[in-house]
Amino acid sequence: QVQPVESGGGLVHAGGSLRLSCTASGDSFSTYRIGWFRQAPGKEREFVAESGAESVWDDYATYYADAVKGRFTISRDNAKNTVYLQMNSLKPDDTASYYCAARHPATQPTVESSFVYWGQGTKVTVSS
Numbered sequence: 237q238v239q240p241v242e243s244g245g246g247l248v249h250a251g252g253s254l255r256l257s258c259t260a261s262g263d264s265f266s267t268y269r270i271g272w273f274r275q276a277p278g279k280e281r282e283f284v285a286e287s288g289a290e291s292v293w294d295d296y297a298t299y300y301a302d303a304v305k306g307r308f309t310i311s312r313d314n315a316k317n318t319v320y321l322q323m324n325s326l327k328p329d330d331t332a333s334y335y336c337a338a339r340h341p342a343t344q345p346t347v348e349s350s351f352v353y354w355g356q357g358t359k360v361t362v363s364s
Contacts, residue, residue: 258319308322
C-alpha cells in the first residue's frame with residue numbers, strides 16, 4: 237500500500253513552468269505505476285500523464301494526454317519515493333487541481349478506475 241502526497245502547486249503566468257512532486261510512503265512504491273490527473277472547476281477529472289514501474293509486469297511505457305504532450309514531462313526517483321511532473325509552457329487551460337495516483341502494472345493504463353491510491357491534490361493556477 238502507498239499513500240501519495242502532492243506538492244508544488246501554485247500561481248504562475250502563462251508561458252511559465254512548475255514542477256509538481258508526488259511523494260509516497262511505503263517500500264513498494266517503485267512497483268506501482270504513478271499517474272497524474274487533473275480536475276478543473278466545473279469539469280470532470282482527466283488523465284494527464286503516467287510513468288512506468290519497477291515490476292516484472294511493467295514495460296515502463298510512459299503516457300501523456302494529447303493536451304500536454306511536448307509540454308509536460310513525467311519522471312520518477314524511486315530512491316526518494318517521488319514522481320515529478322515538469323510542466324512547461326503553461327496555459328490558462330492548465331488551471332486545475334492536480335492529483336497523483338498509483339496503480340498496479342497489470343491493470344489498464346491511463347484509466348482512472350485502475351488507480352487505487354490517490355493523493356489529496358495540489359492546485360495550479362495559470363494566469364493569462
